[in-house]
Amino acid sequence: MLFGELGEIILYVQNMDAQFEFYHSLLGFPVVYQDNESVQACSWILLDTGACKLALHSGGQRCLGKDAPKIVFFVHDLKCAYDKLRENGVDVCDIFSPAPNTFVANTFDPEGNSVSFESTTPLDS
Template identity: 45%
Template sequence: MLVRDIMTSPAITVRAGAKIPEVARLLRAHQISGMPVLDDDGALLGIVTDHDLILRNAPVREPRYFAILSGYIPLSLEEHRHYKEQLRHTMAVTAGDMTEPGVPTVTPETPLEQAMELMLDPKVTMLPVLDNNEVVGVVTRTDLVRLIEKLEGAVDPEATAQEVASEPVLSGLCEVILYVQEMSVMVHFYRDQLGLRVEEPADVADLSGESWVVFETGATKLALHSGGQQRPGESAPMLVFAVADLAAARTLLVERGVTLEEPFEAAPGVLVCHGRDPEGNPLALEQR
């Protein structure tokens, strides 16, 4: 999935020279919490948010200083930074005066997983979407919450594996695995994509120094490797499921349209079974 699939477009924007009352009016009229700020040529300068407006009108708190000789040293650098930021906002007359440069941006073709990782930073509440340096949309936390609502509602949490067996989710998950490096991102944004219950992030194991996410249905659990391995002669990485019961896992995945070969002993005490999902992507089951 790409940014263009969920972004809000066209974006509500404001010129850098817009006065503060105009900024407040636009935010209220469109019921948004922020918007990109553009220069006279339409180039992105940054964003302005409702937080900026509140900070501009809040009482200014002077930081505490330690007097030494004829100088003053702030006791807290963070407190001093906040004071300087608030002074700048208090003296602001236009949207451009409040704009912080260097805001993260994405393009319509940016993988959604990358945008999600950027927005894990609590300071990043909006991502302007640029196409040839032109603002064509924005991705907000509301857009992501809307997506999560759709994903969470796509599969009945009480549904059995057989009831969702016909859904073409394995190949979609494969694409997610290839893009996502942080397992926590996949757990939070892609749970239930196999139609299986996903254990809480605290239960995600780190097996042999590698990250795994654990799916379960009934008594069967499958630990899915985040990166995959390369099978000789294959151009695409495999999805590797670590399982405690190879026979039960085989039954579960065959019900979902997965084609599996006969298992073999890859090493003493290690059973491996190769196969392909309904889209032809390679996968493997591994029992130790």
């Protein structure tokens, strides 16, 4: 492989507190590194999502939510993940199957970035 594995996704954020609450507190991704003890004062927080890292970087000046990459998290139990999101007030679309053996639920993070949760496990499993 010429370029190797995906190492991290850098997400430029306007409200570090809200983004940290969503990705760390709600979704449960542990902090690998943060450049300040106060989340609000951080300009860089690195979260461990498993196969790659998610970096929250403050001070973004781009067109939020429109030109950002879609962030896709693979989950084993999509129904459980869907229920947890709904219980926490996240407006998540109904689970659908865009392709055989692929099940997806889409939502947006607090700044309008597209986030998907995807599973290959049938919902009745």
